[in-house]
Amino acid sequence: MNAPTPPARRSRRGSGAVTLHDVARLAGVAPITASRALSTPSQVSADVLRKVSDAVANTGYVRNRLAGGLASSRSRLVAAVVPTISGPVFQQTVQALTDALAEHGYQLMLGQSGYVDSREDALLEAIIGRRPDGIVLTGIVHSPQGRRRLLAAGIPVVETWDLTPTPLDMLVGFSHVEVGRAVADFLVAKGRRRLAMVAGDDERSSRRQQAFAQSARAAGVREVAVVNVPAPTTLKSGRAALADLLQRLPDTDAVFCSSDLLALGVMTEAQARGIAVPAQLAVVGFGDLEFSADLHPALTTVRIDGTAIGRQAAQFIVDRAEGREIAQRVVDMGFSIVEREST
Amino acid sequence: MNAPTPPARRSRRGSGAVTLHDVARLAGVAPITASRALSTPSQVSADVLRKVSDAVANTGYVRNRLAGGLASSRSRLVAAVVPTISGPVFQQTVQALTDALAEHGYQLMLGQSGYVDSREDALLEAIIGRRPDGIVLTGIVHSPQGRRRLLAAGIPVVETWDLTPTPLDMLVGFSHVEVGRAVADFLVAKGRRRLAMVAGDDERSSRRQQAFAQSARAAGVREVAVVNVPAPTTLKSGRAALADLLQRLPDTDAVFCSSDLLALGVMTEAQARGIAVPAQLAVVGFGDLEFSADLHPALTTVRIDGTAIGRQAAQFIVDRAEGREIAQRVVDMGFSIVEREST
DNA sequence: GTGAAAGCGCTAACAA
């Protein structure tokens, strides 16, 4: 009755969860065969497929994609970086990205950079450490270290919501300069002459603002008044901005706002002061939020198709991950001015 | 000059990136020592620390956390599931979660469930496959399969934005029934007697609505009119709902909306029709969005501290991951009615 | 404080 043999060495590691080996044993096949039954069912006989499926069902097995990612160098993880998620602007893009990626079996990791670049390096380190199959950035990368780091990591990168002649890798966006110009031309064509702009102090707004002012000046309009507000922009800062503006230039007859939220603030303040929109003051927003069409008066705004941007970005990443060649690495999604009641 | 030895066997696997072994070799220490220098610097001599740091800097090494997670059974990944990201309600929670987790070295994975449960199973599979150290859910899990699956996975779960006597694991939320009651009492105390509710058709809104109606009835108010709108709620559906309501019950003097966006819609429609808020119609929202305080009139609403919910959820997960015991697994964050001009 | 050995759970590469 003695048990002279050494006890079974049960080194306590691992999670104790069902593994592919368990499934394979139950199905009576080799682990790699079970793996193939799950990844590429077409490469496996119907009989094996059934046995493996049964084993999976009976054990409640869920593939460990950490292990799979390590072995195959494909994590099926995609990182997205936005300035902030609690701002309506990038929501559609993030939603479309999540959905489109999920369809292809990829999962989205979210990172918030804030509107300042201070944590950028830490964020990049955290992201690269997960070895994502792609990184989707809001805006373009400016810091040389950031660019170097991203390039060195060899991970496909999609810059979005902007346009540049020197993209890091792939790009889906539109021209902020064109937006500024188009809105200035639009307002001038509407007969407005005393233009103003309320802009968030982030870099992209600034470029819209400069182009707006420049284009207006070129059209012979008087100097454009500018009110800067901190990003992220809010309804509140829109109200304050209009109050400020009217104090300095009471005869202002049109305001271009760098977000629909700002525009709603401007319209709210106008309403509170009994200023008629659009009769006395035309208001143009940016972003075409879901509610902008239903405001009273309905808001004229610059429409960006955030959903299309997100979908295209996902397509870029997935194509790259599957090894397909990308013919056209830069997509200008453009924009449109949606004319409604506020002008 | 012949090279009779077999060529170095360079089996092409792996990403070719710098590994911890490279760093260790450069620093002249064993890999495990380099690992300790990075994970637990206090367990290592100052000399080793310096040599490893130099090697990291020189090589641009970034730790592979897929490998680390596999070896240690700690992925430092946390999954969050929201109905949709493009809706303002859960933004604060997601933002707080992302930030709080990042501080502890965890990364957030985002999943969208939609307002229907159809894809729930696929989503859970995708999530569990990443072996996250925690899962944060919006709402409570109802489907028996979902509960079983989550339990079987052995991953810490935090249910949020709701309260239930039977939480799956941990919970941070508040009582929707209490909200409904409190708002009914509030409006009755304000002298309103002809109450109505505009509610999204998701399950949580319904519970608020029922409690609202019941509590109003108990207070002797006439039957509460209810307009249901599809989730996610929008400004547009708020406008339509008020139009509908006024047609049926023109004498309605107070509306409780299941979101601030709906409330804005109701106020917008009222304004368009020349109905004075609050004189003729009191409006109460839900959520206290960032802009609600600055509307004209400022919106009375139910304030939920989404940031606190996110932070507490993150704390729960991190505590569990670090092996700390959780004394109190259920936190009722409560709510408050913020009284402003619209009532 | 430092290191050697042995995996974590999976899949690429090669062979049959």
Add this chain to the structure above:
DNA sequence: TTGTTAGCGCTTTCAC
């Protein structure tokens, strides 16, 4: 179509 072998890059365990 299926299997064998050998890692992916890291950390646990145990020993010094």
